[in-house]
Amino acid sequence: MAVLTVNDLCKTFGAGTARSNRVLDHISFDVRGQTFVSVVGPSGCGKSTLLNIISGVETHTSGDVSVTSDEGRPARLGYVFQDPRLLPWRTVRKNMLYVQDKDDDQARRRVSTYLDMVGLGQHGDFFPGQLSGGMQQRVGIARAFAVEPDLLIMDEPFSHLDAITARGLRAQLQDIWAQSRKTVVFVTHDVVEAVELSDRIIVLQPGGRIFEDIPIDLPRPRRQSDPAVATLQAEVLARLEKMKAITPQAATAV
Numbered sequence: 538m539a540v541l542t543v544n545d546l547c548k549t550f551g552a553g554t555a556r557s558n559r560v561l562d563h564i565s566f567d568v569r570g571q572t573f574v575s576v577v578g579p580s581g582c583g584k585s586t587l588l589n590i591i592s593g594v595e596t597h598t599s600g601d602v603s604v605t606s607d608e609g610r611p612a613r614l615g616y617v618f619q620d621p622r623l624l625p626w627r628t629v630r631k632n633m634l635y636v637q638d639k640d641d642d643q644a645r646r647r648v649s650t651y652l653d654m655v656g657l658g659q660h661g662d663f664f665p666g667q668l669s670g671g672m673q674q675r676v677g678i679a680r681a682f683a684v685e686p687d688l689l690i691m692d693e694p695f696s697h698l699d700a701i702t703a704r705g706l707r708a709q710l711q712d713i714w715a716q717s718r719k720t721v722v723f724v725t726h727d728v729v730e731a732v733e734l735s736d737r738i739i740v741l742q743p744g745g746r747i748f749e750d751i752p753i754d755l756p757r758p759r760r761q762s763d764p765a766v767a768t769l770q771a772e773v774l775a776r777l778e779k780m781k782a783i784t785p786q787a788a789t790a791v
């Protein structure tokens with residue numbers, strides 16, 4: 538598990554040019570332990586930029602971001618993207634081994650364990666092109682878990698999938714997460730998904746400020762059919778309606 542600290546973070550693309558665009562505006566939050574945090578907000582409000590800065594792919598303009606393992610060593614990060622990004626010429630197993638430090642027995646065991654967990658234990662020797670989109674996305678999730686990351690970062694991993702497949706994967710993700718003590722930061726457009734999965738929802742508003750930081754205190758496992766989940770989903774949606782009223786740029790997007 539990880540300790541993630543984001544302190545007064547700002548990001549401006551094209552700073553000092555005519556195209557200067559402030560995308561993140563004094564963002565502060567921290568996440569520690571086995572916590573599942575979702576970041577929701579309208580398209581363009583800076584969610585992916587925030588994840589990219591946390592993972593070190595993107596630089597920030599000011600403020601601080603730190604990720605440490607709660608065991609005091611440098612943190613390992615896992616990333617699940619919107620699309621699975623598998624190498625088409627490698628088998629499922631070889632795609633998963635590719636991101637491991639070593640190709641040893643331990644790594645192979647981890648690959649098998651997480652392939653089993655996503656229900657693809659029999660598909661290790663398949664090539665990505667032989668799998669459906671949902672199966673490929675499951676490989677992407679298994680690959681990220683198999684790195685045994687302290688912090689798992691997920692950027693709209695289910696948004697390209699049909700509703701039924703997405704629902705199945707959300708349930709599977711909850712189960713794997715419950716077994717595997719990870720800190721997760723999960724980006725989604727979908728408030729319903731965020732309430733089902735999260736301990737906490739950070740709502741970003743256009744212009745990249747935190748509008749609200751909402752704790753979700755519901756027992757797990759959560760299922761869509763649970764009335765308490767549905768009630769809280771309606772409540773969080775109502776709060777987002779409030780954001781739309783206050784920030785008209787958000788009105789078309791959430």
Ligand SMILES: Nc1ncnc2c1ncn2[C@@H]1O[C@H](COP(=O)(O)OP(=O)(O)OP(=O)(O)O)[C@@H](O)[C@H]1O
Pocket residue numbers: 550551558560578579580581582583584585586587726
């Ligand atoms: N590399 C870049 N160079 C310049 N501007 C960028 C770059 N990456 C993102 N932006 C801008 O930053 C803003 C936020 O983009 P970002 O991708 O973080 O939004 P998002 O909240 O993830 O949106 P979506 O929900 O559509 O994925 C947008 O205005 C985008 O045009």
Ligand SMILES: [Mg+2]
Pocket residue numbers: 584585586692
């Ligand atoms: Mg994005």
